[in-house]
Amino acid sequence: MVRILRGLAHKYFSDEEAVILFLLLVAGTFFIIWFGAMLAPAIASLIIAFILQGLVVKLNRLGVPETVSILGVFLLFLGALVGVIFGLLPLIWTQVSRLAGEAPRIIRETQSYLELLPDQYPQLISAEAIDTMYQQVSTEVGQLTQWLVSFSLSSIPDLVALLIYMVLVPILVFFFLKDKEELLGSIARLLPPQRPLMLKIWHEVNLQCANYVRGKALEIVIVGGATYIAFKLLGMPYAALLSLLVGLSVVIPYIGAAVVTIPVAMIALFAFGWGSHFIWVMVVYGIIQALDGNVLVPILFSEVNNLHPVAIIVAVLFFGGIWGLWGVFFAIPLATLLKAVFAAWPVKEVPPPPAGELG
Incomplete structure (x- = not known):
């Protein structure tokens, strides 16, 4: 057990600056948990x-x-x-x-x-x-x-x-x-006067998170605005409320779109019944979602490393469990930040054990 811990320490924390950064991240996390509401x-x-x-x-x-x-x-x-x-x-x-x-x-x-x-x-x-x-x-x-x-x-x-x-x-x-x-x-x-590791990680985090957060803000406006215009033209009731939900749903990929489809379909069904008008509403809504996922997202996030769907779901569950609705809202930016930190974190190869310890 001691040898395993020593190997992990050598691999991930052999740099003194990495230890300082790790302590700062832990302290910052607990600070936000305790004083975030304030x-x-x-x-x-x-x-x-x-x-x-x-x-x-x-x-x-x-x-x-x-x-x-x-x-x-x-x-x-x-x-x-x-x-x-x-x-x-x-x-x-x-x-x-x-x-x-x-x-x-x-x-x-x-x-x-x-x-x-x-x-x-x-x-x-x-x-x-x-x-x-x-x-x-x-x-x-x-x-x-x-x-x-x-x-x-x-x-x-x-x-x-x-x-x-x-x-x-x-x-x-x-x-x-x-x-x-x-x-x-x-x-x-x-901070320490010589901090090349922190500067490298800061550059990576700033690049990834800045592009992601600004891109998401623009995506919310575009998707929400397009949905509002489409729903108003189709005579959909509660167009402003539904377009706000659709716009905010892009913050949580996959999950948000699946959840917000339910109220859109229900209100369209109660407003127009089973018929061509209901079908047109759902077709237009599906086109907006398809254009968002296949056209808008690649344009806005071309410089951002994509997260795996499993990582997105785990991030939503984890941060949502810690901070509630705000945790769900910021789960993807926080996951992007962690991925950027891990990508820039220095990793050293663990030296092989002495010959006497083999076998």
Whole structure:
């Protein structure tokens, strides 16, 4: 056992800088686990600034002065934030409330569909299973409706915190953009003066994660916008709500698309019934998903190392279990970061054991 541990230490931690980096990663992970909720505005601001920095760099390459680039990008961010708060969120909330009000009708129609299944497929589905499923659906929808009714009273403290975040986040984003070099210099002074390994890993992580995070942000906007336009043209109800779900679903490859297809199909079915209109909605939705996976993703993520589907599912389960919804949302960027760290980590060959230990 000691020999195995010694071999692992020699292979992965023979570099002193690697040991320091490992301790920093462990300390940073526990710090986020314990203080992540408290520092949520700072973490969100850092991620937003990280996304916007790419646009600042591109403007600098076009000859725009850095101060003008930062100010222009920040004003663009403020405009988008105001548009989301006063334009998109009220529309989404209205559609969610309306959907909750129509929940009883949807439940009744669902029951009528389900009651036909035991007669059509008696070998596969029993009446008892349909009753159990119906009761579960009714309970979940009832709880959702009750939550929506009590939301305005029970969530006043959350709304106050949200208002504070809406003030803090733009301020922090501005200073992260404006004082990036100074902040990075302060962190660098805490690290060893000679750190080629850390610089190599930082370059790899910055390349992979920056391309991934910025690409995903653009993919969300494109897929969500295309879905909204298509659903509005087709007369699909709750187009804004569904397009938001479809846009956010691209954050979790495979799983997100499979999950969000269910509400899209159900609402289309209840709105149009079995017929050509329902088929057209699903065909257009399928085309958007196909174009996203086969055209948009290769263009946006040509420089990013793809993760295996098993790695994606494991990352979603692991980080979702640690941080809940936020863990699910950031599972793929975190997995990409870990893959970049492992790819750049120094590995030394383990020397063969002495001749006397062979056999």
